[in-house]
Amino acid sequence: MSLIVSTISQGFIWSIMAIGLFITFRILDFPDMTVEGSFPLGAVTAISLIQSGHSTLYSLLIAFIFGCLAGFATAFLYAKLNVPILLAGILTMTALYSINLRILGKANMSLTKSTNIFNQFGLNKLPTNFNGIILGIAIIALIIFLLIIFLNTEKGQALIATGDNETMAASIGINTTVMKFIGLMVSNGIVALTGGLIAQQNGFADVNMGIGVIVIGLSAIIIGEVIYPDVPLSVRLITIVVGSIVYRIILMIVLQLGFNTNDLKLISAIILALCLALPTIREQFLRTLRNGVKTK
């Protein structure tokens, strides 16, 4: 039972990162590799600040701001210097590795202070792992609420239009460069915030903890879309949370079957590949079925 609760708790917290990734991957319509650097950036920032005596909320706020700055760097390379987005993300991600080492002073650091956000604000009175679920739901609800409001503003609509059809957006006077800055900054800010949360939940930060996070985020988004296709944008944000929890449950089942934890990244990649291929497999299956019926 506690394993299931822990899995669901992980699903909720990781879905925050996936929502951040959704802004670039689905709204702006490009893959942003920066997240593999901004996620540990948030983690090392939060742990360093808490260790030096700052509050957990303050550490998360600074993690968010630093994430926004990482997004700014990628946006500058991409939108101002015309570096292809994939390369711009990889450049920022690579640079962030050194910056993260600078912030932490070493490759990893444990949280020796007893305080973290998961045992504050009355969350410590909850049964084990329920604190992650409650905190996760609270943060997700806040982020989804703010995002839905933002996406329904004139600026938010301009952001959607930029990702949907940049030529059209530019021709009606939308400053698409500014939109790319906004999207990348908010996205990486949310990803770094998640990094700060995960680090507090795990009790440590490691400069390598960003490896593979893009696969985790994409899995949550894709699984959500496979389960709930053709839903409005606001509902899609909620489907990411469902996707994230389902992804964690799949991982839990796989590990329970006896797979080596060293193979976790391989398993994650296979799960994502399967989810991405699912619509094609389903289409081919249906076509075969239809052809079969016709032959008969």
Add this chain to the structure above:
Amino acid sequence: MKPLLEIKDAVKTIYNDDENLNILNNINLTINPKDFLVVLGTNGAGKSTLLDAITGTNQLTSGQILLNGDDITSENLAKRSRHISRVYQDPKSGTAPRMTVAENLLLAKRRGLPRRLRLRNLKDNMPEFKELISTLPTLDNRLNTFTEKLSGGQRQTLSFLMAIIQKPELLLLDEHTAALDPQTSKDLMEITNKIILEKELTCMMITHDLSDAMKYGNRLIVLKKGEIILDLNEEEKSKLTESDLLKYF
């Protein structure tokens, strides 16, 4: 009459095959308010490059563009979009596919204006949008349809409505019926002409269709190798036949 648009000594040079090539070669053109100018020319004659220069998508190598007497040569696309709107050839170029027809119209209604951090007002605009599309059978009752679900003709009609919803000072049509089937193309061209005349819009239309070129507009120019080789007013145009025009290609 004060001209709406003046293009003076416009040159656009590109570097191609180890040599400089003038896509626009010293173009001088004046468009007056309410003019409906039709632009003809072979592929590569510089027609779209001329529109790109007017909208600011592509800057001129040299020359000047004046709108209502103001020099807009160095203004960017966003600034110029307050006054100039454009419909592209590809029906997919002019609309946001994952947004509804109404959302697209609302975006276009604020053409050229800053996008603020305030809630969009879709509900209050719906009556206006309903009235706008009620005269167009192809789009009737489609306000809440996602644009990606529309046919090419419907999308191009929407692109046209988006271009004219906030009356532009200059409307640019870049072969906007070329990608459609003959009947849809004919229907859209008639809607275009009707609205241009009703709203007294100033328009510059590129087309490859000689019969459309003869039928619509009050002025006609032919571009060849980046130069204007023929410039006819309505009276001069009426004396020509399609076969006369073919000689210029």
